Amino acid sequence: MAFIEIDAVHKSYGNTPVLRGIDLEVEQHQVVTLIGASGSGKSTLLRCINALEDIDGGEIRVGGEVASGPGTDVDRLRRDVGMVFQHFNLFPHMTVLHNVALAPMRVAGTPRQEAEERARTLLERVGLGAKANSLPDRLSGGQQQRVAIVRALAGGPRALLLDEITSALDPELVAEVLAIVRELAEGGMTMLLATHEMGFAREVSSKVCFLHQGVLLEEGPPEQIFGEPREERTRAFLRRIVEAGRL
Numbered sequence: 516m517a518f519i520e521i522d523a524v525h526k527s528y529g530n531t532p533v534l535r536g537i538d539l540e541v542e543q544h545q546v547v548t549l550i551g552a553s554g555s556g557k558s559t560l561l562r563c564i565n566a567l568e569d570i571d572g573g574e575i576r577v578g579g580e581v582a583s584g585p586g587t588d589v590d591r592l593r594r595d596v597g598m599v600f601q602h603f604n605l606f607p608h609m610t611v612l613h614n615v616a617l618a619p620m621r622v623a624g625t626p627r628q629e630a631e632e633r634a635r636t637l638l639e640r641v642g643l644g645a646k647a648n649s650l651p652d653r654l655s656g657g658q659q660q661r662v663a664i665v666r667a668l669a670g671g672p673r674a675l676l677l678d679e680i681t682s683a684l685d686p687e688l689v690a691e692v693l694a695i696v697r698e699l700a701e702g703g704m705t706m707l708l709a710t711h712e713m714g715f716a717r718e719v720s721s722k723v724c725f726l727h728q729g730v731l732l733e734e735g736p737p738e739q740i741f742g743e744p745r746e747e748r749t750r751a752f753l754r755r756i757v758e759a760g761r762l
């Protein structure tokens with residue numbers, strides 16, 4: 516059984532279908548990457564998996580439990596599956612340490628001292644131990660995104676969803692964030708990520724999925740998707756990426 520199972524998921528905003536019958540499986544310890552043009556539905560799919568959006572049809576299961584529709588235990592789901600966003604979404608009025616320790620204290624009832632100790636350990640692991648008492652706006656974008664990753668890890672999730680987490684960063688800050696994702700991948704973290712960093716996708720992914728207008732048009736190992744894509748639309752997308760100098 517795959518850890519994340521997505522069956523025939525449909526989602527519309529008003530009359531606009533955004534996900535049109537997505538089937539996708541993420542096995543434990545896999546890194547699965549969603550690629551596709553802007554607006555193809557990558558972010559919406561990730562948000563549906565974390566119950567930030569309701570789905571209109573189909574089913575999502577996480578760890579064998581139904582994770583969509585009424586009756587979903589959203590707190591438990593978000594403990595099992597952490598999410599990191601393009602725009603960090605850190606609380607600006609809280610120190611870095613507080614940002615990281617908050618959810619374990621609030622959601623899991625971890626005592627403050629334990630939550631803060633764990634937060635410090637995680638911050639040190641990503642080279643940000645010295646920033647624990649700073650407010651987020653004193654950090655660079657790359658540092659803030661590293662904090663956001665640590666925050667997503669603080670509750671001990673079984674998987675991470677990463678939604679274009681380097682897209683808002685200055686180019687020279689992308690590498691420090693990708694290095695952490697690479698380390699997590701090497702450590703066996705199960706991850707589903709949307710990215711425009713094709714070189715990175717090629718390097719870390721167990722499986723790459725190409726979305727086109729809300730349909731998962733093609734999936735396969737990175738060497739196949741990037742080397743010998745079967746679908747003309749995948750080829751056209753990758754041609755545009757190459758022309759833009761991004762692969």
Ligand code: ADP
Binds near residue numbers: 533555556557
């Ligand atoms: P991607 O992540 O691949 O760029 P998105 O999932 O963000 O794609 O968006 C898919 C489509 O859904 C786009 O056409 C977008 O405009 C639309 N969309 C996304 N969020 C909303 C929303 N909250 N309300 C209405 N339309 C939305």
